[in-house]
Amino acid sequence: MRVEPYRRVLALPGVRSLMLVALLARIPIIAGGFALTLHVLLDQGRGYGAAGLVGMASTVGSALGAPLLGRFVDRRGLRPMLLVTTAAEALFWSVAPLLPYQALLVGGFVGGLLALPVFTVARQSVAALVPEEQRRQAYSLDSMATELSFMGAPALAVFVATAWTPTAAMLGTGVTTVLAGIGLYALNPPVRAHDEEPAGGTPPRRRTWLRRPMVALLLATAGATTVLVGTDVSIVAVLRHAGEVRWVGLVAATWGLYSMAGGFVHGAMRRPLPALVLMALLGLFTIPVALAGSWWTVSLLLVPAGMMCAPTLASTADGVSRLVPGAARGEAMGWYGSALTIGMATGGPVVGAVIDRLGAPWGPVAAGLAGLLVAGLALAVRGRGPAPAAQPVEESAEPGASAVAPGERGDPVVGTQRLPSGVAG
Numbered sequence: 001m002r003v004e005p006y007r008r009v010l011a012l013p014g015v016r017s018l019m020l021v022a023l024l025a026r027i028p029i030i031a032g033g034f035a036l037t038l039h040v041l042l043d044q045g046r047g048y049g050a051a052g053l054v055g056m057a058s059t060v061g062s063a064l065g066a067p068l069l070g071r072f073v074d075r076r077g078l079r080p081m082l083l084v085t086t087a088a089e090a091l092f093w094s095v096a097p098l099l100p101y102q103a104l105l106v107g108g109f110v111g112g113l114l115a116l117p118v119f120t121v122a123r124q125s126v127a128a129l130v131p132e133e134q135r136r137q138a139y140s141l142d143s144m145a146t147e148l149s150f151m152g153a154p155a156l157a158v159f160v161a162t163a164w165t166p167t168a169a170m171l172g173t174g175v176t177t178v179l180a181g182i183g184l185y186a187l188n189p190p191v192r193a194h195d196e197e198p199a200g201g202t203p204p205r206r207r208t209w210l211r212r213p214m215v216a217l218l219l220a221t222a223g224a225t226t227v228l229v230g231t232d233v234s235i236v237a238v239l240r241h242a243g244e245v246r247w248v249g250l251v252a253a254t255w256g257l258y259s260m261a262g263g264f265v266h267g268a269m270r271r272p273l274p275a276l277v278l279m280a281l282l283g284l285f286t287i288p289v290a291l292a293g294s295w296w297t298v299s300l301l302l303v304p305a306g307m308m309c310a311p312t313l314a315s316t317a318d319g320v321s322r323l324v325p326g327a328a329r330g331e332a333m334g335w336y337g338s339a340l341t342i343g344m345a346t347g348g349p350v351v352g353a354v355i356d357r358l359g360a361p362w363g364p365v366a367a368g369l370a371g372l373l374v375a376g377l378a379l380a381v382r383g384r385g386p387a388p389a390a391q392p393v394e395e396s397a398e399p400g401a402s403a404v405a406p407g408e409r410g411d412p413v414v415g416t417q418r419l420p421s422g423v424a425g
Contacts, residue, residue: 002268005137014129015138018189022122023145025180028173029118030153033058035169036096036108038161044101054101054108059345061112063338069117070124070334074203074327078121078184078191086181088114093174097167116181119146120337124329125189127321128196139318140267143310144260151256155249196326203331209324214332216382217323218339220279221316223374225343227282228309230351230367231255231289231302234360238292241360247295254299258306266311275315276375276382282308283371289364305368313340 010016033055040051072081092111099107122142130138161169235252239245266272273281285304292298317336324332347367354366 002270005134005268006141009130009134009137009141012129012134014189015126017187018122018125018129019141019145021180021183021187021189022118022142023149025116025118025183026122026146026149027153027156028176028180029116030149031157031169032093032173032177034154034157035161035166035173038158039097039166039170040101040104041166042161043097043166046101050101054104056345057105057108058112058115059341061109062115063112063341063345065113065115066117066120066337066341067331067334069114070120070330070332070337071203073121073124073191073330079188082116082121082181082185085114085116086178086185089116089177089181090174093170093177096174097170116177116184117334117337118180118184119340120330120333121184121189121191123317123321123336124191124333127329127333128190128193128326132322135318135321136272136314137267139314139321140263140310142317143263143314146313147256147260147263147310151253191330192326203328204325206328206331209328209332210335212381212383214320214323216378217275217316217319218335219374219378219381220276221313221336221339222343222346223371223378224279224282224309224312224316225340226347226350226374227286227367227371229344229347230370231286231305231364233348233351233355234289234363234367235298235302237355237360237363238289238298239295242292242294244295251295251299251302255302255306255309258303259309262307263310263314265307266314272311272315275312275319276379278308278312278315279378280372280375282312283368283373283375285368286364286371287368289368290361 010019036054036058037051040046040054041048044050069081069085072084088111092107092114096104096107096111123139126138126142127135157169157173160172232252235255236245236248239248239251282305285308289298289301289305292301317333320332320336321329347370350370351363351366355363
């Protein structure tokens with residue numbers, strides 16, 4: 001397995017510090033949702049439905065706000081946006097523990113609208129720091145780092161909420177989120193490449209880049225997170241049906257490790273699979289999990305699907321970065337984040353409803369079929385445009401140099417791309 005392409009990416013100026021800061025900054029963002037849920041359940045004494053409504057309000061706000069914040073970055077630059085969102089995070093998390101439930105619903109929506117867009121900023125900065133021919137490896141690294149954040153953040157939030165109180169978890173989330181904003185402000189990673197027009201001008205019209213290939217990528221992104229969240233719900237349902245709920249944490253951790261391994265392989269391959277193929281395989285490989293009857297069979301059957309997670313997410317983000325001019329990349333990555341969020345918001349309720357009606361084994365089937373359906377829809381939306389086959393990237397004898405094979409700079413939906421990264425937008 002080739003490690004040299006990753007070394008070259010990490011040797012680029014600014015990449016290591018961006019990856020490290022983004023890894024740490026994502027943890028409070030992910031943990032915040034769990035802290036908020038536990039606050040509604042335990043501090044306010046309400047049910048899961050009420051907690052879900054608060055989460056949905058925050059999700060809707062985030063989906064609407066991400067493109068707006070991205071466009072703000074395109075027009076005004078990164079630091080002004082970070083000042084606004086970091087201040088909004090500080091205000092929300094300081095008052096949220098004191099709000100009655102109805103006010104918390106409104107606050108959750110506004111907080112989501114102005115949430116610190118760590119995921120979007122990291123992906124936009126990767127496109128600015130890394131040449132196109134090396135972005136597949138860069139976004140694969142970003143996907144693997146995101147998996148680490150998702151593996152640690154929920155456990156951290158639950159530990160603080162149970163060892164102390166959910167209010168302590170919320171306040172801790174607020175403090176660490178503000179620190180994340182300060183860290184990004186201090187780092188100030190570039191959002192445009194050195195040869196692109198600096199932020200502050202008028203972004204190009206949306207219709208010049210929000211075309212069928214881009215819409216197809218966004219559909220695939222939403223489909224991927226629909227499958228992932230649906231699989232998450234299915235794991236709990238299948239293990240509960242088998243009387244082995246205590247193994248949920250271990251199975252989820254191994255699933256994350258499979259995803260990281262898949263992301264590493266995807267970035268190291270000379271001839272990676274196209275984005276829509278990865279998306280379809282993610283759905284297809286999820287269906288056999290329905291055959292599992294114990295924790296170890298769930299873990300075993302998750303291997304193929306898990307290996308597709310990070311590559312799918314990495315490929316779509318890479319595709320978005322290639323389809324838009326630098327002056328509109330902030331808004332485009334915002335739409336990408338919205339697609340991730342919409343998929344996450346859809347997967348749980350849809351698959352959960354199927355499980356309630358038909359039983360636990362049908363959860364993975366529903367999640368997998370949803371992925372296949374969205375992959376087919378994305379292919380239909382994309383149409384018959386030019387679709388060069390992925391070509392291998394030959395390595396140059398010079399360190400840091402790399403040749404781009406014909407077709408690699410072509411359409412990111414079917415050409416050599418990386419799939420959407422990260423399960424959180």
